[in-house]
Amino acid sequence: MEDDKFKVALLGPSGVGKTTLLASMFDDTQDRLRGTSLNVVLDTHTRARINEHRKELNEAVGTQVFESGSLGGTQSADWLDFSLRSINNRELEIPFEILDYPGGWLDPAARESGAVSEEGWEQVETHIEHSILALLPIDAALLMEARNPAERAASLHLLGIVDVHDMVRLWARSRNTTEHRDEPAVLMLVPVKCEKYLDPSRPAGSDADALRARIQALYDEITETVRKEARDRTIRILYKPVETYGCIQLVDSFWKLPTTRGSRHPVFEGIYRFTSNSPQRRITGAGAVMRQLCLTVLEGREKVRELEEHGSREQQQEFLSRMAQRRGFWKAFGYRMRGEARRDKGGVIGTQRDAERVARSRRELESDMRGLAEATDPQSQAEDWTSL
Numbered sequence: 001m002e003d004d005k006f007k008v009a010l011l012g013p014s015g016v017g018k019t020t021l022l023a024s025m026f027d028d029t030q031d032r033l034r035g036t037s038l039n040v041v042l043d044t045h046t047r048a049r050i051n052e053h054r055k056e057l058n059e060a061v062g063t064q065v066f067e068s069g070s071l072g073g074t075q076s077a078d079w080l081d082f083s084l085r086s087i088n089n090r091e092l093e094i095p096f097e098i099l100d101y102p103g104g105w106l107d108p109a110a111r112e113s114g115a116v117s118e119e120g121w122e123q124v125e126t127h128i129e130h131s132i133l134a135l136l137p138i139d140a141a142l143l144m145e146a147r148n149p150a151e152r153a154a155s156l157h158l159l160g161i162v163d164v165h166d167m168v169r170l171w172a173r174s175r176n177t178t179e180h181r182d183e184p185a186v187l188m189l190v191p192v193k194c195e196k197y198l199d200p201s202r203p204a205g206s207d208a209d210a211l212r213a214r215i216q217a218l219y220d221e222i223t224e225t226v227r228k229e230a231r232d233r234t235i236r237i238l239y240k241p242v243e244t245y246g247c248i249q250l251v252d253s254f255w256k257l258p259t260t261r262g263s264r265h266p267v268f269e270g271i272y273r274f275t276s277n278s279p280q281r282r283i284t285g286a287g288a289v290m291r292q293l294c295l296t297v298l299e300g301r302e303k304v305r306e307l308e309e310h311g312s313r314e315q316q317q318e319f320l321s322r323m324a325q326r327r328g329f330w331k332a333f334g335y336r337m338r339g340e341a342r343r344d345k346g347g348v349i350g351t352q353r354d355a356e357r358v359a360r361s362r363r364e365l366e367s368d369m370r371g372l373a374e375a376t377d378p379q380s381q382a383e384d385w386t387s388l
């Protein structure tokens with residue numbers, strides 16, 4: 001784990017759609033940045049992983065064969081690094097790190113039977129504790145298509161609510177510690193596989209309002225935990241459904257009796273169809289995730305600027321020393337000086353003109369980032385559930 005990056009945690013069981021959500025977020029952001037001085041740049045490893053996933057997604061769309069669950073699940077912990085980089089000054093970038101991992105690891109029983117080493121799991125927990133944004137992808141079909149008590153019990157099990165709750169508690173508690181208290185913190189509930197319920201022609205009961213109500217009821221304990229853990233600060237809670245495909249619909253679904261011995265829950269199977277003969281991916285809502293990330297970073301940046309400009313000498317001194325000691329969020333603000341820091345290490349002081357050029361690019365970068373953060377289109381907006 002690198003310390004000087006803004007971290008994002010993904011909390012969801014296997015097959016919920018974590019990796020697909022990330023791929024959609026990158027694609028959507030790339031589209032939105034057209035014509036700006038910003039680029040979203042994936043490091044080589046991240047690009048390889050996301051491209052692999054993207055190819056499978058495109059293959060499904062191209063061949064019009066969609067089987068839910070057909071994409072290869074994540075097999076190991078994957079630190080996906082990416083940045084928002086200035087086109088005019090490649091050394092100026094805002095670095096992020098998302099940890100993607102096999103969702104099965106969330107289950108303590110799987111960990112006990114050796115799905116992941118103790119050290120490997122510890123790294124996952126450390127990443128979660130340091131994350132400014134926690135994303136909770138939720139399989140909407142599982143939730144909405146469960147109609148009788150046995151199916152509901154199975155859906156809770158498959159959604160991994162108990163395990164996700166544990167991880168959210170860990171995250172929220174760490175956000176309240178003195179180390180992280182003045183850092184931003186956002187929890188985002190992100191239903192995926194929700195195409196059917198976002199369709200405005202759906203009847204009441206399987207529409208967007210019904211999905212919202214169901215999630216509110218089922219995740220109520222989790223959001224309450226966040227509010228309670230955030231004793232000395234506020235943790236923002238947001239809700240945003242995301243369509244990662246935008247061209248398929250759930251047409252039928254079955255709950256099948258358990259096939260594996262030892263399993264007592266029925267298994268869910270969704271039958272999906274493409275909505276047209278020449279389907280095209282149309283991602284909606286993923287922009288809201290990136291927007292939140294930008295808002296969160298800018299919020300921190302504003303705090304720093306406020307102190308630089310209006311803080312007393314003591315406050316500034318104290319803040320600087322805390323920033324120097326601390327790892328994680330505040331250290332990641334080194335982004336603004338990535339190029340300069342490198343020069344300093346080499347003992348070479350940049351010229352006045354260099355400094356001006358960096359300052360100009362930095363202003364541009366922050367202004368384009370503000371553009372993302374202030375996007376007003378409905379797809380970039382999330383509902384605020386902080387004080388529901």
Ligand SMILES: Nc1nc2c(ncn2[C@@H]2O[C@H](COP(=O)(O)OP(=O)(O)OP(=O)(O)O)[C@@H](O)[C@H]2O)c(=O)[nH]1
Nearest residue numbers: 014015016017018019020069070071073074103193
């Ligand atoms: N219909 C529909 N299917 C989706 C959506 N997002 C993901 N899927 C499907 O769900 C399956 C699992 O998606 P992944 O992104 O691999 O899930 P994951 O959470 O990363 O799974 P692990 O890596 O095993 O933890 C894939 O076959 C996807 O095609 C969505 O928004 N709608």
Ligand SMILES: [Mg+2]
Nearest residue numbers: 018019073074
């Ligand atoms: Mg995955």
